[in-house]
Amino acid sequence: MIDVRKKIFDLKRIASKFSLIYVVIGVVGLISLDSLVSAYSINKNLEVQSPFIYGVFFIVFTGIILYLMISHMQNVIKNIDKAYKELKKKEKDRLAPYEFALDHSVDAIHWFTLDGKYIYVNEATCKMDGYSKEEFEELYLEDIDPNFTRETAITCMKDIEKTPNWRLESIHKRKDGSTYPVEVSGHAFTYNGKKYICAFARDMTKRIESRKKITNMNEELQKSVKEKEILLKEIHHRVKNNMEIISSLLNMQANKSDDLKFKEAMKESRSKIHAMALVHEFLYLGENLAYINVNEYIERLIDDITELYEFSNTQIDYDLNIDKLEFSINRCIQVGMLLHELCVNAFKYAFSEEKRNLLCVHMKLVEDEIHMKIRDNGEGLKDLTKLDKADSIGMQLIHSIVDFQLHGTINFKNNNGLECDIIFPQKEVK
Template sequence: MNIIPLLVFFSFIFYIYFSIHTLKLDPNSRLNQIFSVMCIIMGIWAFGYTFMIPAATAETAMFWRKISAIGWCIIYSLILHFSLVLTGREDILKRWWTYPVIYSPGIFFAYYYISDRGMSIQNFVETDLGWTYLYSINMGILDWAFHLYYTIYVLAAIILIWQWSGVAKFMREKKQAYIIVSTFAVVFLFGVITDNILPILGKAVVPPIAIVFTLIPAYALHYSIRRYRFLAMSPKNTINDIIENMSDGLLLLDENGRITMANPRALNLLGYSKVEIISRPIESILADANASSIYSIKDDKNKNIIQNLEKEILTKDNTKLSVLISASLIKDDWGELLGMTFIFHDITERKKMEEMHLKEVHHRIKNNLQVIASLLNLQSRNFEDETIKSAFRDSQNRVRSMSLAHEKLYRSPDLASIEVSDYIKNLTDNIFQTYSTGNNRIKLDIQADKEYLQIDKIVPVGLILNELITNSFKYAFPENEEGIISIKFVIKGSEYILEVKDDGIGMPDNFDIDSSSSLGLKVVNMLVQQLEGTIEYNISSGTGYIISFPNN
């Protein structure tokens, strides 16, 4: 079986593939366009030789060689044009005569060899492997001109690229030049020997197979497209580099929320290998159980993207990382869901810095409030009137309750919320020390759920407690009477319930908190409104207040 026509035919298939693939990478690139045309021209060359070599007669062989002449005549013009564009010789290409000089010889010789004058049927010889065409030492001047044309053009291209490698700034350009020059030179040498020298010497034992050898530089150029990106700088060519080197973690999810791809940064942050992370559900790396709702945007027709959502993710060893998450849906041309991109930016260090600054802020606020309390204490010593001194003492306690809130905040783990029962205990201890006579006649009974409140809630709660407990100390137990002040803080459904009660002498029967002239109770009313809550009171047995505000 003669495998040479089969080899030539497979060469034709490869050339067409290279042409289409290269043009798809970036149809606007001049280099891509020229290389694509080069592959088509070489495909014509291979297509003609596929049928010439096994032809049944010399006449059929000559017909197919004329078809192939379009390829083996014009290809050298394209090689020179390609080398000028590759090496950046735009100064030459801008001159009006450049394109006629480059392409006129190729077009002329293609016309010459397709015409009846360019080939002689007597020069076709059938070998054991198929038909070949023999030149003669005494061939015509145009045949010699053709050999001179392709030799000059190929050598000019090699020299241009070699000179370019000498002045190239980047290693990738030098590698590109080395690949092209070495493959061009080797293939040119083999092609000249098999397709020209041996036929001229009358020693052609195989059909012309230069077109098969030419696959080597064609593949080298195609390889350079993928490896060194020199034929195009397009998003399609650079997307892999961007993904591999981006500073954020990137996960691709399928339509079921399972991971199908992870870039190196994502693997580094999460501590997984590629094998370990592929097919894992996205919920497995989200620290917040409710965070799986991120993937619910696929069911929301009005929302296809999430940007900069602050969440925590879990690494392989269950360490929590603070991240900003952005996610968007991937859909096909028909709007059907293909999956999702899941990008996360590590903000752990930033959060640490923010926490450090926030601690410093709360610490300074606490210190400033303590200074104010101390100044009020010093100022109160200038007065003998007990009413004035009591007013200063009440103001001190108000300031101290706010100071205590900021002290608790900068000592709390998350710098955002305070544990209520601990805060109430410390606050009542401070008030107790202010008003206690030292004989323990008034007891404190504190019952508080372990709940957490943020600063905008805890400060009003602290001031309310300060006012109500202070009133109980000052007015509920006259003449050294004993008693109990009870404080309860619980959560019921969607509300917090704060209850302050004493078993003292109580309020007058006609007491109305809304019309009371007491500054302390006016402050309490104002703070309850700030909490968007309600207040109830009971004066039937001692004095009791029940304050409710929403748990939002």
């Protein structure tokens, strides 16, 4: 019995089933009524109450059938309505995080049709522009962005549709007529077979204010740096001038004395001072206040030493082979003092007027080390150990600079003259 009921009230083709049942009952009732009337016509012996009782029975039975049908349909409708409400609630619960994220987004979110009409905005858009969501449904892009017209708005939508990661900086107009700068990004998407445009707008007011502040700060910093550069250049210029004054005083003192050793000592002191003053001169004249071009500095230093120590008829050839390097102030002074001592020794002890003299200065960067070679074409030294034992100020200065300032090694050898090889790390050791 239960299986029969399930088959009858199965939702599949239920309308045709109920219609068929109703037709069958109606036909059966009509046949029975017809039989009753025929029997009465033939026999003239039918009880008076029979048609009435049969009619009542037929109506009651039909009513019961209709009740069952309508009751079942009501239950079906209730179930459908309940399922729809549950589905709607589930869908609402599922979309709740997305709606929350959209409405609480800092950026304004707009959905447009391809003709630039608003169909959706989030809460941030309403707060930024002053319109309600219902009012936005009547607006177009050009109503919010005064940079667009009806024609250019449609063109813009087409550009967004064709361009991945489309971006634009523009202006939006609020309901009260005020404007604010925005950065807009747009993307095309398809929903239910129809294309739409989703745009994200971000208020750039604070960013532009910050950008202006940073620009002003940078201008102030650049101005301050420029002033400090000028000040540093002036300091280097004054240091160089003060050293020149000291050199001149030493020269004046030497001219007042008849002692040749004293004059020579003053001359060497002036030369050392000039080697250091030359560093400050390069810093003053150069663009970089931290580093000095080594090539130019060494060439200038050797020219100055030559001018100070060259004999009237001395012929000197120079072999300068120096890599492009930049040294700090301290290292440049250290290398300058080394070159000064070694070159002065060559002028004093290796060069003469009777021959063609040669001075070689090589400086190469090999991996992370600097190899420096200074060689003359003099007679050299028979006993090189004397250089290590020498108590002259010049040799003490050379060893002090190489050992304790450059953290390198030094080696003297005879190679068609006296050759000095110095190796020290490229990176300065502090």
